[in-house]
Amino acid sequence: MKTAIIGAGFVGRAWAISFARAGHDVRIWDANPAAPHAARDFIAGILPDLEANDLLNGGTPDALLARLNPVADLAEALADVDYVQENTPERVEVKRQVFADLDQHAPETAVLASSTSALLPSSFVEHVPGRSRCLVCHPINPPYLIPAVEVCPSPWTKAETVDKAAAFLRSCGQAPLVMKREIDGFIMNRLQGALLEEAFRLVADGIAGVEDIDIGLRDGLALRWSFMGPFETIDLNAPGGVRDYAERYQGIYSGIFPSVQRRVDWTGPVMETVEATRRAKLGADQLGDRQMWRDRRLMALLAHKRRAANDIGE
Amino acid sequence: MKTAIIGAGFVGRAWAISFARAGHDVRIWDANPAAPHAARDFIAGILPDLEANDLLNGGTPDALLARLNPVADLAEALADVDYVQENTPERVEVKRQVFADLDQHAPETAVLASSTSALLPSSFVEHVPGRSRCLVCHPINPPYLIPAVEVCPSPWTKAETVDKAAAFLRSCGQAPLVMKREIDGFIMNRLQGALLEEAFRLVADGIAGVEDIDIGLRDGLALRWSFMGPFETIDLNAPGGVRDYAERYQGIYSGIFPSVQRRVDWTGPVMETVEATRRAKLGADQLGDRQMWRDRRLMALLAHKRRAANDIGE
Numbered sequence: 001m002k003t004a005i006i007g008a009g010f011v012g013r014a015w016a017i018s019f020a021r022a023g024h025d026v027r028i029w030d031a032n033p034a035a036p037h038a039a040r041d042f043i044a045g046i047l048p049d050l051e052a053n054d055l056l057n058g059g060t061p062d063a064l065l066a067r068l069n070p071v072a073d074l075a076e077a078l079a080d081v082d083y084v085q086e087n088t089p090e091r092v093e094v095k096r097q098v099f100a101d102l103d104q105h106a107p108e109t110a111v112l113a114s115s116t117s118a119l120l121p122s123s124f125v126e127h128v129p130g131r132s133r134c135l136v137c138h139p140i141n142p143p144y145l146i147p148a149v150e151v152c153p154s155p156w157t158k159a160e161t162v163d164k165a166a167a168f169l170r171s172c173g174q175a176p177l178v179m180k181r182e183i184d185g186f187i188m189n190r191l192q193g194a195l196l197e198e199a200f201r202l203v204a205d206g207i208a209g210v211e212d213i214d215i216g217l218r219d220g221l222a223l224r225w226s227f228m229g230p231f232e233t234i235d236l237n238a239p240g241g242v243r244d245y246a247e248r249y250q251g252i253y254s255g256i257f258p259s260v261q262r263r264v265d266w267t268g269p270v271m272e273t274v275e276a277t278r279r280a281k282l283g284a285d286q287l288g289d290r291q292m293w294r295d296r297r298l299m300a301l302l303a304h305k306r307r308a309a310n311d312i313g314e
Numbered sequence: 315m316k317t318a319i320i321g322a323g324f325v326g327r328a329w330a331i332s333f334a335r336a337g338h339d340v341r342i343w344d345a346n347p348a349a350p351h352a353a354r355d356f357i358a359g360i361l362p363d364l365e366a367n368d369l370l371n372g373g374t375p376d377a378l379l380a381r382l383n384p385v386a387d388l389a390e391a392l393a394d395v396d397y398v399q400e401n402t403p404e405r406v407e408v409k410r411q412v413f414a415d416l417d418q419h420a421p422e423t424a425v426l427a428s429s430t431s432a433l434l435p436s437s438f439v440e441h442v443p444g445r446s447r448c449l450v451c452h453p454i455n456p457p458y459l460i461p462a463v464e465v466c467p468s469p470w471t472k473a474e475t476v477d478k479a480a481a482f483l484r485s486c487g488q489a490p491l492v493m494k495r496e497i498d499g500f501i502m503n504r505l506q507g508a509l510l511e512e513a514f515r516l517v518a519d520g521i522a523g524v525e526d527i528d529i530g531l532r533d534g535l536a537l538r539w540s541f542m543g544p545f546e547t548i549d550l551n552a553p554g555g556v557r558d559y560a561e562r563y564q565g566i567y568s569g570i571f572p573s574v575q576r577r578v579d580w581t582g583p584v585m586e587t588v589e590a591t592r593r594a595k596l597g598a599d600q601l602g603d604r605q606m607w608r609d610r611r612l613m614a615l616l617a618h619k620r621r622a623a624n625d626i627g628e
Binding site for chain 1: 431432454460461462464489490491492493494495497498499501502503504505506507508509510511512513516519520521522523524525526527528529530531532533534535536537538539540541542543544545546548549550553554555556557560561564566567568569570571573574575577579580581585588589591592593595596598601604605607608610611612614615616618621622625626627
């Protein structure tokens with residue numbers, strides 16, 4: 001398929017890898033005419049690591065790069081495209097203008113998707129004549145390493161648009177979470193936020209240390225979640241399945257619930273503890289190196305998951 | 315060290331593997347005199363899989379089995395032990411009696427740890443003369459596959475007891491989360507509960523399907539959490555680290571907070587949806603096979619994590 005990346009920063013260039021890896025043509029446009037070329041150069045630097053981890057679907061870096069086409073003119077970038085992924089700044093007035101432009105120049109059949117993590121689609125597509133083909137497809141960065149993508153329709157998005165977007169994302173090896181309607185935080189930030197609120201509360205109340213929370217996830221809860229998710233995990237944690245689990249253990253959770261109705265300010269005194277603990281583990285000047293380490297660990301984890309799904313089953 | 319497993323059911327026999335694998339002597343006692351022998355037979359059936367995944371620390375199944383000693387008499391099981399792990403039924407009156415018995419028969423220097431997931435240590439050790447050496451060491455099952463263990467002191471537990479328990483658990487390859495004081499749900503069930511409450515709410519409100527939630531974790535959030543935990547994850551998700559992250563994104567999370575002050579009854583109408591979805595994916599008669607699949611996937615994940623930590627760094 002023919003695709004366009006609108007906005008070639010951190011998020012846009014990551015999408016470009018995912019789309020081109022799947023064999024799609026990718027036109028890259030940015031308000032800054034130098035940005036698409038910089039994005040292509042950045043991508044060229046990442047591809048050898050992906051190839052070494054067998055994460056290029058058997059293709060070569062050169063073949064992938066040949067599918068990336070920086071385009072200076074917006075109308076030209078959008079001519080004949082099937083799918084558009086927008087990655088401009090997270091300001092509602094910017095996105096309102098961009099979506100009006102996209103709708104004007106892209107073929108009627110094209111899906112127009114935004115990468116926004118913070119804005120509801122209704123806030124920036126209401127005025128767009130083709131709003132029924134607009135929606136949010138929000139990645140966890142970087143999407144070429146993390147499959148999950150939230151597909152969030154506006155109140156005016158056609159079901160056909162949602163289906164086309166989800167099918168396109170699946171063709172790229174992504175795992176779409178198809179939302180029934182929009183809600184602040186979408187799904188993943190709501191789930192992450194619920195866990196983080198409790199984590200900050202436990203540290204603020206002096207129950208647990210920052211490192212204890214991280215141990216509890218990386219050596220505990222997140223192991224099973226990383227290949228099953230939370231519902232399948234509890235389904236297998238009681239002899240009679242998920243209903244049995246809820247009947248046996250809901251009492252523990254409902255007993256806890258009243259004590260979590262209080263929010264701790266993450267930037268308040270608790271941040272002294274959180275920041276001191278993290279900076280003792282990792283100096284501020286090492287954050288960049290650690291991000292590269294994280295991405296290498298993510299690549300190795302994905303390669304492992306694919307092998308395990310193949311050898312042991314999904 | 316000399317250890318005793320008190321209560322040889324699902325949890326007790328899992329601990330026995332962890333302790334014996336680390337080279338500790340393990341006496342196994344149960345109120346039902348047949349149970350320790352059944353536990354040993356059960357363990358013998360699991361060890362080949364652990365050996366195949368290089369999860370026996372280089373030892374052999376026979377050597378590990380030789381360290382497991384079913385003992386019929388409680389006083390004999392406790393003679394000369396250094397560490398006792400209690401795994402009797404989750405009823406406070408049972409544990410009150412058991413801890414009185416343990417304290418009477420075990421040497422003064424021994425640590426007395428309970429596996430309880432539901433009871434606070436203060437509820438069953440207050441009357442015990444040696445309560446200062448009693449605490450909770452709560453595993454995520456099975457502990458021979460999942461390193462995290464919550465170490466929860468009662469108000470009377472000596473700091474020395476906490477340190478000895480944590481050091482013993484580390485000697486077994488476990489990853490202790492050392493709590494500063496007791497709280498309902500300890501740490502991991504509070505974090506899991508926070509996420510599950512939001513998951514049930516999203517399904518009950520018709521925002522997301524059960525499978526979408528599982529995708530969001532297994533193909534999204536839990537990937538990074540499985541080798542970093544949530545605090546390190548957000549520390550790497552903003553250019554200036556964790557404080558920068560909180561300053562940039564707290565607004566999203568605080569905006570969500572008011573909408574999560576409502577609890578959905580997990581066993582209410584939402585369970586029809588959850589159960590129907592899960593049973594369509596996995597028949598009730600397949601739960602046992604799937605649990606064995608889960609444990610094989612866990613073993614492969616642990617082997618991967620060890621390799622990745624070695625090759626890429628921790």
